[in-house]
Amino acid sequence: MNEDNLLINNIVNLNKRTSLAKPSRTEPATQVSEFNLVKSGTGKEVVLTELTDTLKKRVKHAVVRERIQNIKKKIKPLPKPIEKPKADRIRRTIAFDKVKEQLDRYNAVVTSNRASNHLTFPLATNIEVETGKDFSGYRMKSDLQKRLDQIDPKPVVEVYNLEKKIPYSLTMKEMLERRKEMAKMKIIESYKAAKARRQNKIKSKKYHRIQRHQKIKNQIKDFEQLQKSNPEEALKKLDEIERGRAEERASLRHRSTGKWARNKQVKAKYDSTNRQELAQQLTLSHELTQKVKVNEDSESEEETVTAVVSKKNNDNNPWVNSIKTSEEVESFLSGYRKFWDENNTKNLIGKEDKVTETNLKIKNTNDEVINKRNLKKSIPTKTKKSIKRKRNVVRCVATTQWTVGILTDTDSEEEIDNCLVPDKKLIKTVQTTVQKGPEKIVRDLKKGSKQKNKTLKTKKEEQSDFEKLSFRKEARQPIIDEPLMETNTLDHNEEYLNKTLNSILTIDTNSPKDNLKVDNIDPNNIINTKAVSLQSELPDLFIDEDENEDQHGVVAEAFEDDDIVENFQQEKDKEIDDDKPKDIDLFLPGWGSWGGPGIKSSPKKRANNRFIIKFPKNSKRRDENKGNLIINEKSDNKIKPHLVSEVxxxxxxxxxxxxxxxxxxxxxxxxxxxxxxxxxxxVKTKMGAIIQPLSEEVLLKTKS
Amino acid sequence: MKVKVITRNPDEYLRETKKDLHKAPRNYDPNLHPFEAAREYVRALNAVKLERVFAKPFVGNLDGHRDGVSCLGKHPTKLSILLSGAYDGEVRVWDIPQQICLRHFVAHDGIVRGISYNPNSTNFFTIGDDKTIKTWYADIPNNASEEEPLNTILSKTVITGISHHQTKPIFATCGEICQIWEETRSEPIHTYQWGVDSLHDISFNPVQQNLLSTCASDRSIILYDIRNTGPVRKVILKLRTNRLAWNPMEPFIFTCANEDYNLYTFDTRNLKKPVNIHVDHVSAVIDVDYSPTGREFVSGSYDKSIRIFEAGKGHSRDIYHTKRMQRVTCILWSLDNKYIVNGSDEMNIRIWKARASEKLGTLKPREKTALNYNSALKEKYATHPQVKRISRHRQVPKHIYNAQNELRTIKQKLKKKEGNRRAHSKKGKVPFVPERQKHVVKQDV
Incomplete structure (x- = not known):
């Protein structure tokens, strides 16, 4: 059957033109041969006029016909596509720009890596740590703990979050109200501040005294009221008073040690008023350091307590223990007063305590008076302090008319500090921009404003951004970018020998030439020339000329009798002789004559000029024309090769x-x-760890 | 009689527990150390001398290949494993610490041109002169006779180089054309062509992973973007570029080994002129590879030597050579930044230390700090002539030494000639061209 079909097909095809069979693609391929492409359909083109011809005849279609003709006029056919190479070129340039853009993203990472002095590889990637969970408290329970828990179960403690946020925010009205209140507060505060300032300016002593008295009176009243109404508060207040006393004891106030007191002491010999004042001062200090007795009932108790305390202290101190009378104690202590003063402030307080306590026993002064006075003295100091603080506040307020809130001393200081210490980032940016010069700064500013306006950056700007990112390394180190000193053993040796020989032969013959040049220069001129300053921080050893002359005179005077000039000349000659290079005698016995033990070579041959390399006679020294100077040219020969010659x-x-x-x-x-x-x-690497290349994750995620 | 007794607070000289360190009181007052600079200088000098004493970079030799080694491949996850291909088509897998060959088989007819693991290191790919790409299992088969490729791709064109994508199952080959392959497919997914010249090297950018570069025999370097239309830019140098390596820490920087004895570092965004020219080789540079830190790179040359360059510097910091090492054909820097491996013409693979005087193995803390101190001192006093002289002195083979002298004279001659020409021609007719602008012929868009 198949064969028959084939045959029939062949016969049928005999009459027709041989045409290519329509290709069928079996496998998807990227490269499709153009020879396999076939036109589809009959191949006859559709022409618009043919279609519209039918419309001509009818009036009904006149509108449509017109429209079509209009279209024909208006619309031109699409332009011929660009040649392929040209199109490709355009496509490539665009693609390259895109690649550039992608690569630009790494600028920051790369520059920071380049600039950092210490890098640890593999580079640490950001690992997000789950926060909010507290793992510190968790521990595996031991068997014993478990059993104990079974026996005595612990109550479950529920932790409430006390700092709960307000579930709803304030309304507009509430906000306004709050603001009004704040404003009012501020006004009141400023009034008070102004008042305090005014009062502080008043110099009248009388006024202050009255004020003080009033305050004390008020305080006492308050205290008494407190005693009745709130004994706990009163106790607290008492504590405060006690602390004031302790401070007083610790300080040297009212101790007649100040300048004023000493002046008074001098005058006291002749003037009774001065004496009185001093005595008053002393009593004041006593009063201030006296203990406060709250009630008369507790007096006896207090005394016993103090006694116990003193006893305890005595136990600690064997010296005091044996001595009983207060006078003895005083006399003993007075001897060591200085010692204590210098050495131990803590001990001093303790000892003085004892002294005062002994005084207490002796005097047995009236408690009530002390109580009152003590209050009087301790309280004003406090008020003063508070006033001071207030004054500080006032100052802060005064400088700026916009008062924002209540400022404490420390806060204001911190703020000022913050203001004074400039932002490090700011400094850096400023530094970098300053380095770039004014033009760039202007450009930067422009750019900054553009960014504010949220305009898109152009690519060129971004590239310049990379240049700007380059900043200095933290610590600078010399960079050596030189070829290695590569030598080959054999050649090296030869070279070395040549060098040494040359150095022997040439240096000393060359030096006189140099010196000849030096010879023509007037030595005085050399002295007058200024030394080149290297901008080094090492001390410059400049010698002041005037001083030098003075010294010269002094030395001349001192050694008038000795002939130092002669001596110096001798010394110099000797130095020159010693330094002179000797001739090299290359004579070897046996050259041109018999040699061996017992045979002496003739002196004539020995003196032969061939064997002697003579050093030039006219070698000149640097100090030749400088009479009063010996220059030792060899002094730093050893250190020279170790010194850096260029920056x-x-x-x-x-x-x-x-x-x-x-x-x-x-x-x-x-x-x-x-x-x-x-x-x-x-660069630090971890042993055995594979260092992966940079990953795209390093880049910061930008908000889309 | 008065007896004066010195009393001391035991807290100042006794340690609290047995395990505490003994207190060594030191007075850091600089007035008490007038010679601190001099002492440190002497220490630096000693350190640099010791460095040269211990500078023995050669670690070991892997022999077994029966022809010259043509290519080497790094294992992406295991430091101990190394791949090598030879001119006779044999591929060998090496265990570096034990210095033994784990596996060997004939992979191709003719030269093995390239070898590359895939990123998850399950397979590796080999390419050869027989136009095939073969995929092999990374695991060693039970029987040596079972060595069969997992997959063989018959390519229509000659393939001379392979490079695998850093993360994706994609690899690129070059030859007559540049092709991008997917591991599971037998046809390339992309084919790029720009001009008709053959390409002999290809490498993916490890960071910006869509970027690809090839070296062509028309002296050009071509950049491709595989996400986009393909070729994006071509730069033509005066002589052929043999190999190209991307900096793994700076995605826009690559260094290429050139036939004119130099290496050129380029910034991809500005190909008008190289960022730096690295000289010192006295023959064509065959291969180059970056250290994983991106701070240094190593190059192998036809002058039978390996040189290590610091990325920003124009001259090498070290040269490695042995008497028996012939033309270096391939080189790579291990992923832990410690070793350099090179293959050469005379069938051997050599392992070197990346820092010649580094002590291998774990260091005790005190030793480590001492070494750190020494290196800090060396850096500090690097410019002092004696230190510099000792640290930068190298013995080189005679042929290199002589070639250097020859090159020097040639360079001087050229300079002199140019100077003469400038002197005897109209002003401005012979302009001063910076060295960096001399080597790029043109940039094709």
Whole structure:
């Protein structure tokens, strides 16, 4: 059957033109041969006019016909597509710009990595730590704990969050009200501040005294009221008073040690009023340091307590224990007064305590009076303090008319500090911009304003951004970018030999030439020239000329009798002789004659000029024309090869370079922590850890 | 009689527990250490001398290949494993610490041109002169006779290089054309062509992973973007580029090993001129690889030496060579930044330390701090002539030494000639062209 079909097909095809069979694609391929493409359909083109011809005849279709003709006129056919290479080129440029954009994202990461002095590889990636859960308290329970829990179960403690947020925010009305209230408060505060300021300015003593008295009266009244109404509060107040007393005891106020007191003491010999004042002062101090007795009933108790305390103290101190009378104690202590003063402030307080307590026993003064007076004295100091604080506040308020809130001393200070210490970031940016010059700054400013306006950056700007990102390394180190000194053993040796020989042969013959040049220069001129300052921080050893002359005169006077000039000349000659290079005698016995033990070479041959390399006679020294000077040219020969002759690359001045070298880094010279910090390696790797290339995750996620 | 007794507070000199360190009181007052600079200088000098004493970079040698080593492959997750292909079509898998061959088989007829693991290291791909891409299991089969490729793709064109995508199961090959393949498909998913010249090296950017670069024999480097239309930019240098390596930490930087004895570091965004030219080799540079830290790279040359360059510097910091090492054909820097492996013409694979005088193995803390201190001192005093002299002195083979002298004279001659020409021609007719602008011929868009 198949064969028949084939045959029939072939016969049928005999008459027709041979045409390509329509290809069928079996496999999807990226490259499709153009030869396999076939036109689909009959191949006859559709022409618009043919379609519209039918419309011509009828009036009914006149409108449609017109419209079609209009379209024909108006619309032009699509332009010929661009040639392929041209189109490709355009496509490539766009694609390259896109690639650039993608790569630009890494600018910040790369520059920061380049600039950082210490990097640890593999680079740490940001690991998000789950917060909010407290794992610190959790522990596995031991068997014993479990059993104990079974026996005695602990009550479950529920923790309530006390700082709950207000579930709803304030309404507009409430907000306005609150603001009004705040404003009122501020006004009142400013009034008070102004009043305080005014009062502080009043110098009248009388006024202040009256004020003080009033205040004390008020305080006492308050205290008495408190005693009745709120004994706990009263106790607290008492405590405060007690603390005031302690402060008083600790301080040297009213101790007749001040300047005023000493002046008074001098005058007291002749003037009774002065004496009285001093006595008053002393009594004042006594009063201030006296203990406060709240009730008369508790008096006896207090006394016993103090006695016990004193006893205890005595136990501690064997010296005091044996001595019973107060006078003896005083006399004993007075001897050591200075010692105590200097050494131990803490002990001093304790001892003085005892002294006063003994005084207490002796005097047995009236308690009530003391009580009252004590109150009087302790309270005013406090009020003063509070006033001071207020004054501070006032100042802060006065400087700015916009008062925002109540300022405490510390707060204001901190704020000022914050104002004074400029933002580090700001400094950095300023530094970088300053380095770039004014033009760039202007550009930056423009850019900044653009960013504010939320305009999109152009690509060119971004590129310049990368340049701007480049900043200096934290610590600068010399950069050596030189070829290695590569040598080959054989050649090296030859070279070395040549060098040494040359150095022997040439240096000394060359030096006189140099010196000849020096010879023509007037030595006085050399002295007059200014020394070149290296901008180094090492001390410059300049010698003042006037001083020098003075010294010269002094020396001349001192050694008038000795002939120092002669001596010096001798010394110099000797130095010159010693320094002179000797001739090299290359004579070897046996050259041109018999040699061996017992045979002496003839002196004639020995003196032969061939064997002697003579050094030029006219070698001149640098100090030849300087009569009063010996220059030792060999003094720093040993250190010379170790000294740096040029300022290495990143540094621009000697000062900078010296600064990088000066500070030691060893732990013999710097503390351990600093040492550790300074020897940290630039690149640290973990042993056996694979360092993966940078990943895209490093980039910050931008808000879409 | 008066007896004066010195009393001391025991807290100042006794330690609280047995395990505490003994207190060593030190006075850091600089006035008490007048010679601190001098002492540190001497320490630096000693440190640098010791560094040269301990500078023995050669670690070991892997021999077994029966022809020159043509290519090397890193294992992406295991530091100890190394792949190598030879000119006779043999592939070997090595265990570096034990220095043994784990597995070997003939993979191709003719030269094995490239070798590459896939990122999850289950398979590796080899390409050869027989126009095939073969996929192999990374695991060693039970029987050596069972060595059969997992998959073989017959390519229509010659293939000379392979590079695997950093994360995706995609790899790229080059030859007559650049092709992108999917691991599971037998037809390339993309084919890129720009010009008709053959390409001999290809490498994916490890960071910006859609970026690809090839080196062509018409002296050009072509960049491709596989997410987009394909080729994006072509830069033509004066001589052919042999190999190209991307900086793994700076995605826009790549370094290429050139036939003109130099290496060029480019910024992809500005191909008008190289960022840096790395000189020092005295023959064509064959291969280059970046250290995983991106701070250094290593290059192997036809002059039988390996040089290590710091990324930003124009001259090498070290040169490795041995008497028996011939032309270096391939080189790679291990992923832990510690070792350098190179294959050479004379059938051997050599393992080197990346830092010649580094002590291998774990270090005790005190030793570590001492070494750190020494290196800090060396850095601090690096410019002092004696320190510099000792640290930068290297012995090189005679042929390199002589070639260097020759090159120097050539360079001087050229310079002199240019100077003469400038002197005897109209002003401005012979302009001063910076060295960096001399090497790029043109940039094709």
């Amino acid at each position: 290495p690359f990143p540094f621009k001045t000697v000062k900078d370079f010296e600064a990088s070298i000066r500070a030691p880094i060893g732990n013999t010279f710097v503390p351990e922590t600093a040492y550790r910090r300074m020897i940290r390696p630039a």
